[in-house]
Amino acid sequence: MATCTVYTTQSLNSTCSISTSAKTHLGFHQRQVVFYSSTGKKTSKRGGSVISCAARDPQTVVIGLAADSGCGKSTFMRRLTSVFGGAAEPPKGGNPDSNTLISDMTTVICLDDYHSLDRTGRKQKGVTALDPRANDFDLMYEQVKAIKDGIAVDKPIYNHVTGLLDPPELIKPPKILVIEGLHPMFDKRVRELLDFSIYLDISNEVKFAWKIQRDMAERGHSLESIKASIEARKPDFDAYIDPQKQYADAVIEVLPTQLIPDDDEGKVLRVKLIMKEGVKHFSPVYLFDEGSTISWIPCGRKLTCSYPGIKFAYGPDTYFGHEVSVLEMDGQFDRLDELIYVESHLSNISTKFYGEVTQQMLKHSDFPGSNNGTGLFQTIVGLKIRDLYEQIVATKVGTPLEATKA
Ligand SMILES: Nc1ncnc2c1ncn2[C@@H]1O[C@H](COP(=O)(O)OP(=O)(O)OP(=O)(O)O)[C@@H](O)[C@H]1O
Numbered sequence: 001m002a003t004c005t006v007y008t009t010q011s012l013n014s015t016c017s018i019s020t021s022a023k024t025h026l027g028f029h030q031r032q033v034v035f036y037s038s039t040g041k042k043t044s045k046r047g048g049s050v051i052s053c054a055a056r057d058p059q060t061v062v063i064g065l066a067a068d069s070g071c072g073k074s075t076f077m078r079r080l081t082s083v084f085g086g087a088a089e090p091p092k093g094g095n096p097d098s099n100t101l102i103s104d105m106t107t108v109i110c111l112d113d114y115h116s117l118d119r120t121g122r123k124q125k126g127v128t129a130l131d132p133r134a135n136d137f138d139l140m141y142e143q144v145k146a147i148k149d150g151i152a153v154d155k156p157i158y159n160h161v162t163g164l165l166d167p168p169e170l171i172k173p174p175k176i177l178v179i180e181g182l183h184p185m186f187d188k189r190v191r192e193l194l195d196f197s198i199y200l201d202i203s204n205e206v207k208f209a210w211k212i213q214r215d216m217a218e219r220g221h222s223l224e225s226i227k228a229s230i231e232a233r234k235p236d237f238d239a240y241i242d243p244q245k246q247y248a249d250a251v252i253e254v255l256p257t258q259l260i261p262d263d264d265e266g267k268v269l270r271v272k273l274i275m276k277e278g279v280k281h282f283s284p285v286y287l288f289d290e291g292s293t294i295s296w297i298p299c300g301r302k303l304t305c306s307y308p309g310i311k312f313a314y315g316p317d318t319y320f321g322h323e324v325s326v327l328e329m330d331g332q333f334d335r336l337d338e339l340i341y342v343e344s345h346l347s348n349i350s351t352k353f354y355g356e357v358t359q360q361m362l363k364h365s366d367f368p369g370s371n372n373g374t375g376l377f378q379t380i381v382g383l384k385i386r387d388l389y390e391q392i393v394a395t396k397v398g399t400p401l402e403a404t405k406a
């Protein structure tokens with residue numbers, strides 16, 4: 001039972017406790033509502049349908065992760081959920097093709113589940129899945145809001161195996177809800193529900209290399225079909241997905257290396273972590289000296305670097321008119337255990353103990369990008385999200401947060 005403030009047809013702003021009962025309308029569960037007077041005395045046994053319920057207990061913290069398909073969202077999610085501990089798994093006993101991942105602290109829902117047109121429907125109408133007309137933003141907003149307010153919802157499922165819209169699955173409010181997919185920041189109403197937002201900005205060259213690696217090697221697609229699919233999506237990607245990066249609190253931008261002249265292999269990457277200034281509960285990471293402009297080649301006695309080496313950069317900048325701090329890494333690590341040397345020069349990384357970034361990276365050394373800035377910055381953003389969550393909870397319960405962070 002959660003104590004909350006409900007807005008019903010009968011009484012505005014009453015304090016009550018709620019117990020979930022039956023069916024849903026647009027994903028909103030009807031509840032039995034028990035009213036209490038200000039002295040805590042029960043005043044009536046049954047209210048009406050809860051239209052909106054703002055929980056007074058610490059509510060669900062909502063994180064948005066936007067990126068095109070095949071740009072590393074799943075990998076990032078695995079790193080993020082690992083920071084919170086516990087394995088993330090699909091809902092038990094549910095649809096085997098569910099896109100949802102649940103762990104003790106987090107629930108990750110995939111916004112593909114809000115496609116309003118199935119694969120055939122999109123084909124008939126001549127629209128891609130990136131087109132807003134193929135997605136139900138009203139339902140997305142209503143359900144994310146409900147979860148944030150502590151209300152379980154019946155969320156639809158888009159089945160990537162069949163291309164059909166499957167019967168819904170029950171999503172209970174977690175401590176942290178991550179909404180990942182093509183459009184978490186597209187709709188203003190949904191955007192305003194986000195406590196923190198991330199955009200994975202993968203340059204066309206790198207996206208192409210990753211797609212080939214996955215879709216040719218693992219899914220048996222031809223080079224021509226991969227090229228055609230990227231080309232077909234590009235206009236809608238440019239129109240509806242890419243512009244969301246202006247709203248992100250953190251952007252991880254992945255570019256070809258500058259360490260190898262005219263590199264066309266796309267294996268060595270230059271990765272930027274662009275962090276907005278002035279975001280509540282989020283203080284950007286810095287290298288050596290906050291606010292300075294730094295260029296650092298850490299290769300020497302403490303870091304093994306084979307060709308083409310490693311280069312870090314840090315400094316202030318502007319991004320879509322916002323003040324940002326940018327941390328950049330070009331190159332890749334030879335020995336992941338030596339990452340501790342780099343970690344010890346970074347500040348505001350929200351670790352709970354010395355070496356936590358290195359430990360996380362070593363733990364998932366088999367994940368794509370573990371030897372470069374993609375893995376490093378995804379891990380750091382995961383730690384920043386844990387810190388943000390802890391700050392929000394501490395603010396709500398009114399207890400000061402222990403000073404345990406680096
Ligand atoms: N940091 C990385 N370095 C190298 N390759 C990567 C990296 N991240 C992802 N990839 C490649 O891209 C592929 C897709 O990654 P992932 O499944 O995490 O993306 P996704 O955005 O969840 O994709 P989708 O939405 O299509 O399921 C991986 O199989 C891998 O080949």
Ligand SMILES: O=C(CO)[C@H](O)[C@H](O)COP(=O)(O)O
Nearest residue numbers: 069112119129160161163182
């Ligand atoms: O951009 C995508 C996000 O993952 C997919 O292409 C979209 O969801 C449609 O899926 P499918 O190709 O399985 O019909």
